[in-house]
Amino acid sequence: MANLAVKALGLSNPFVVAASPATQGVYAVLKSALARPGAVTMRNFGHGAGDGSIVLPSTADMLAGKHAIQSHALGASLRDPFPSLEAYCEAISQLRRDMPQETKLWVSIGHFRDLTTAGRDWRRDWVREAREAERAGADALELHFNTPGVAVSGNRLFDFYRLIYTATRAIKRALQVPVLVKLPVESCDPLRAMEAAVHGGADAIGPTARWKGFVFDLDWRRSLATPGGGYGGSQALPIICYVVAEARLNGIDAPMYAGGGVFSWEAAAKLIMAGSQCVQLGSFACCLGPNAVSRLIADFAAWMDRAGYRDLEALCGEALQLFTLPPAMAEERRARLAAANQAAQPDPNLCTGCGQCVDVCWYDALSLQNGLAVKSEACVGCGYCFQVCPTGALQVPAGDVLASTFTEPLS
Ligand SMILES: Cc1cc2nc3c(=O)[nH]c(=O)nc-3n(C[C@H](O)[C@H](O)[C@H](O)COP(=O)(O)O)c2cc1C
Structure with missing residues (x-):
């Protein structure tokens, strides 16, 4: 069995059920812990009621990658279960007693409104909250800098990177347990934000791809979402993979x-291959619950075994090789694919003569003859025609062609 432990953070596996309705309050945290993730991050105290937190347009659409999601939407407002910091800390103590030891209890502190509320000494407040949470039994503290729009809220000129640095440093100095810094990729330079956290002494960083968004229907009066934070979805994955890489x-x-x-x-595997040791589960955990999280972890472990990865170290960052290919190899991949594209001829048995490939050919290399697509020497191998062919009459096994550059001698 592949070893899923994340040694750097002392986790039994790389999955973190992230701060959200799935981690707000004792019941929700315990329920999320049933899936035995590496950690559950308890949603921050003082979040307040107000914004509803649901996913739109539907879980099925979200899973199918059809549409963005919007966490802050109309509907039920979530009750803040904690009237005071004391109550929050009592919950932390209870959770640490009742949760399985193998799942770490990360605790989120802070909120972007703190940063912009005039006259509030938010840094002092955060340090106090962090100290109390640590005393209550939190395994690690997470600083909440990620809410979409945080970098521009209030005053567009305020120095977000300095905030991250000084807050991280102040809290790191006050605590023994690890300090984790959760960061946005929106409205800021994510690289600079991560650097600021690292220089402040962060034990781990959690870049999080979510944006301010505006999801609405053509009949806008029927729209469920409110304009604002929480736009994400499967389309965020390539972006966060890039940020990590x-x-x-x-x-x-x-x-x-x-x-x-x-x-x-x-x-999850892709994000780890891009270089992240752990993976946040936000919408997935909220929308599907602990059994689905548990299945996802089991499926991930089964794939690690099938694919022959002994442990997470072997997997983490593997795809970075695609960024650092030697130029000769990169050129060979380009050339082999272009040659295969050029060589491929429409299969007359599958072609229906729909003409979509002719429409999309920018080199006048495709024409319809006797109701069938025919390709000429003018083809440069760009590959647009393969994308539109509805029957597979024009296709190339691109993956095999590319993989061959790693197993066969370069030309
Ligand atoms: C409904 C909802 C509410 C959220 N609320 C918070 C929050 O209060 N604090 C926080 O740090 N992150 C919050 N998040 C962000 C998640 O912790 C996590 O970073 C994010 O959901 C990961 O992206 P994903 O939803 O695409 O998995 C929330 C996410 C969702 C879906």
Whole structure:
């Protein structure tokens, strides 16, 4: 069995059920812990009621990658279960007693409104909250800098990176347990934000791909969402993979628990291959519950075994090789694919003569003759025609062609 432990953070596996309705209050945290993730991050105290937190347009659409999601929407407002910091800390103590030891209890503190409320000494408040949460038994503290729009809220000129740095440093100095810094990729330079956290002493960083968004219907009066934070979805995954890879290639080597658009074990594997040790599960956990999280973890572990990865270290960052291919190899991949594209001829048995390939050929290399597509020497191998062919009459096994560059001698 592959070893799923994340040594750098002392986790039994890389999955973190992230701060959300799935982690707000004792009942929700315990329920999320049933899936035995590596950690559950308890949603921050003082979040307040107000914004509803649901996913739109539907879980089925979210899983099918059909549509973005919007966490802050109309509907039931979530009650803040904690009237005071004392009550929050009592809950932390109870949770640490009742949760399985193998799942870490991460505790989120802070909120972007704190940063912009005039006259409030938010840094002092955060340090106090962090100290109390640590005393109550939190395994790690997470600083909540990620809410979409945080970098521009209030005053567009305020120095977000300095805030991250000074807050991280102040809290790190006050605590013994690890300090985790959850960051946005929106409205800021994610690389600079990560650097600020690392320089402040963060034990791990959690870049999180979510944006302010505006989801609405043509009949806008029927729209459920409110304009604002929480736009994400499967389309966020390539972006967060890029952010993680860019950080790794720029020398940021702090442990990472990135998130955004992970709705399957495959997506989790990709984010880890891009260089993140751990993976946040936000919408997925909220929308599907602990059994689905548990299945996702099991499916991920089964794939690790099938694919022959002994442990997470073997997997983490593997795809970074695609960024750093030697130029000769990169050129060979390009050339082999272009040659295969050029060589492929329409299969007359599958062609229906629909003409879509002719429509999309920018080199006048495709024409219809006797109701069938015919390709001429003018083809440059760009590949647009393969994308539109509805019957597979024009196709190329692109994956095999590309993989061959790693197993066969370069030309
Ligand atoms: C409904 C909902 C509410 C959320 N509320 C919070 C929050 O209060 N604090 C926080 O740090 N992150 C919050 N998040 C973000 C998640 O912790 C996590 O970073 C994010 O959902 C990961 O992206 P994903 O939803 O695409 O998996 C929330 C997410 C959702 C879906």
